[in-house]
Structure formats: C-alpha cells, structure tokens
Amino acid sequence: xxxxxxxxxLLSTRLADVGGIPVHRAVPQRALRKVGAWCFLDHxxxxxxxxxxxxxxxxxxxxxxxxxTWMIEGEVLHRDSLGSEQVIRPGQINLMTAxxxxxxxxxxxxxxxxxxxQLWIALPGDERDMPPRFQxxxxxxxxxxxxxxxxxxxGEALGAVSPxxxxxxxxxxxxxxxxxxxxxxxxxxxxxxxxxxxxxALTGAVVVDGMAAAPDELLFLPAGRSTLALQCTPATRxxxxxxxxxxxxxxxxxxxxxxxxxxxxxxxxxxxxxxxGASRFGHVAxxxxxxxxxxxxGRLRAG
Ligand code: MN
Numbered sequence: 001x002x003x004x005x006x007x008x009x010l011l012s013t014r015l016a017d018v019g020g021i022p023v024h025r026a027v028p029q030r031a032l033r034k035v036g037a038w039c040f041l042d043h044x045x046x047x048x049x050x051x052x053x054x055x056x057x058x059x060x061x062x063x064x065x066x067x068x069t070w071m072i073e074g075e076v077l078h079r080d081s082l083g084s085e086q087v088i089r090p091g092q093i094n095l096m097t098a099x100x101x102x103x104x105x106x107x108x109x110x111x112x113x114x115x116x117x118q119l120w121i122a123l124p125g126d127e128r129d130m131p132p133r134f135q136x137x138x139x140x141x142x143x144x145x146x147x148x149x150x151x152x153x154x155g156e157a158l159g160a161v162s163p164x165x166x167x168x169x170x171x172x173x174x175x176x177x178x179x180x181x182x183x184x185x186x187x188x189x190x191x192x193x194x195x196x197x198x199x200x201a202l203t204g205a206v207v208v209d210g211m212a213a214a215p216d217e218l219l220f221l222p223a224g225r226s227t228l229a230l231q232c233t234p235a236t237r238x239x240x241x242x243x244x245x246x247x248x249x250x251x252x253x254x255x256x257x258x259x260x261x262x263x264x265x266x267x268x269x270x271x272x273x274x275x276x277g278a279s280r281f282g283h284v285a286x287x288x289x290x291x292x293x294x295x296x297x298g299r300l301r302a303g
Pocket of ligand 1: 067104
C-alpha cells in the first residue's frame with residue numbers, strides 16, 4: 001500500500017524555444033527542481049519542420065552534467081569540442097558528459113519531422129569536474145509487457161539493463177503500444193520504493209493510478225511506491241524517469257549545473273573569453289554561430 005504522501009501530483013509544462021523550434025519544458029519548474037538526478041527535461045515536437053523552422057543550435061558550453069538525447073523522429077548531427085561528429089537517428093541515444101567543460105552544436109539534417117526528448121543529468125558533486133566524454137548508443141534494450149513496448153533508455157527494468165553510463169541510481173523508460181495491440185492497455189510496472197519518478201505523456205493521454213495526464217502534462221510520484229498502474233491508448237507514448245532523490249542542492253543556470261554561484265560565474269567568464277580563452281571548452285567545428293550567454297544577475301536559487 002502506498003502512503004498518502006506518494007499520491008501522484010499533476011504539473012504542467014511550459015513552452016520554450018530551443019534553436020528555433022518550440023519545446024515543452026517539464027523540468028525544472030518551481031514545483032519540481034529535479035527527479036533523482038534528472039534536472040532538465042525538454043520535449044521537442046512531434047512537429048513538422050521546414051526551412052528556417054528546424055532545430056539549429058550553435059556551439060554552446062556545458063559543465064557539471066550529462067546531456068541525454070532520445071530520438072524518436074528526425075535526424076540531428078551532434079558535433080563537440082572533443083572532435084566528435086555523430087548523427088543521431090530514431091531509437092538512438094547520445095550521451096555527452098560535460099564534467100569540467102565541453103562545447104557542442106546540434107543541427108537538424110532537414111528531416112521533415114522532429115520528435116525527441118532532451119534531458120540533463122546532474123553529476124554527483126564529487127564527480128562534476130570529471131573529464132568530458134561523448135558516447136553514442138545506436139540501440140537500446142526493448143521489452144514487452146501487456147502489449148506495451150518498453151525501451152530501457154537508462155538504468156534497468158523488466159530484467160533489461162541499459163548500456164548508458166550514468167553516475168547515480170536512475171532510470172528512464174519510453175513506453176508505447178505495440179502496433180499489434182488490439183486497443184487500450186492496462187498494465188502495472190514495478191517501481192523502486194527508494195526512487196522518485198515522473199511520467200510525461202509525449203503523445204496521447206495516460207492514466208496513472210486513476211489520474212489522467214494529457215500530452216505534455218507531467219505526473220510527479222514521490223518516493224515510497226513499489227508499483228504503478230498505467231492505462232494507455234493506442235496513441236499513447238510516454239516517458240518515465242526516476243532516480244534516488246539527490247540530497248544535494250544544485251544550481252542550474254543557462255547550460256551550466258554547479259554547486260556555487262562562483263563556479264557558474266567562472267564558467268560564464270571562461271565561455272565569454274572566446275576562442276583565446278577556449279582551452280576550457282575547446283572549439284566546435286560547426287558552421288553555426290556560437291551562442292551568447294545571458295547576463296548573470298543576482299543570486300541563483302539552489303534546488
Ligand atoms: Mn546543449
């Protein structure tokens with residue numbers, strides 16, 4: 001039995017712009033700073049792209065996090081300051097560990113449709129200065145349960161383990177109905193009671209323990225539950241993320257994740273120093289213009 005405190009909480013997402021296309025930003029928000037170490041969750045599309053309305057993100061820096069890109073439709077070319085050049089296609093994951101500093105660019109390759117999720121994972125405090133790294137995963141484990149196809153993007157579920165290298169206990173699953181499913185499906189997923197979770201409907205609606213969420217509504221589930229009842233329609237595709245609650249406050253500002261204001265200010269100064277000061281972030285061989293950081297004003301709020 002679940003404690004009353006573990007009832008799902010329904011949250012909305014907000015519209016933001018990333019590289020010229022509208023995205024739904026689910027995390028962070030005032031009521032939810034992170035889910036485990038997942039400290040950022042953007043849902044891109046599903047949308048039709050044309051000409052100047054396609055994803056084009058010029059070189060920009062990151063510190064203290066891993067960027068985790070899950071491609072559902074479309075193709076994006078990733079380039080970074082380690083010299084990586086990698087196209088990500090549907091069903092694949094790009095994982096970029098920023099550590100002490102990296103820069104990258106992302107360009108849509110003109111595919112007519114775009115659908116993806118981009119998440120950030122805060123690195124644990126004692127590992128946040130690790131060397132930068134880029135990893136591409138061309139395939140992820142897939143399992144089925146009650147007519148649902150479940151892609152194990154991170155962590156483990158149903159006996160399958162994702163190869164994606166993370167630095168704290170966490171999980172990410174993509175769930176959708178198999179094409180041969182006869183109609184709506186009800187299923188129960190096993191959860192870890194020591195994890196907190198969030199469910200985001202990417203398409204279609206989902207009902208979680210009797211609570212309905214429309215596309216781009218987020219259901220947060222506090223730690224303390226061992227199962228989750230899901231009702232999905234044939235149109236439903238959802239993302240479930242979870243992790244052990246992170247017992248350290250982090251600062252998320254622009255593309256940086258840190259612990260102190262000074263750390264963030266230093267990363268900003270290092271980026272603004274430009275190519276001459278670029279030893280920290282390095283050079284990205286991209287035709288796109290580098291992104292300008294906003295002004296850092298006032299004290300940042302940890303969460
Ligand atoms: Mn980025």
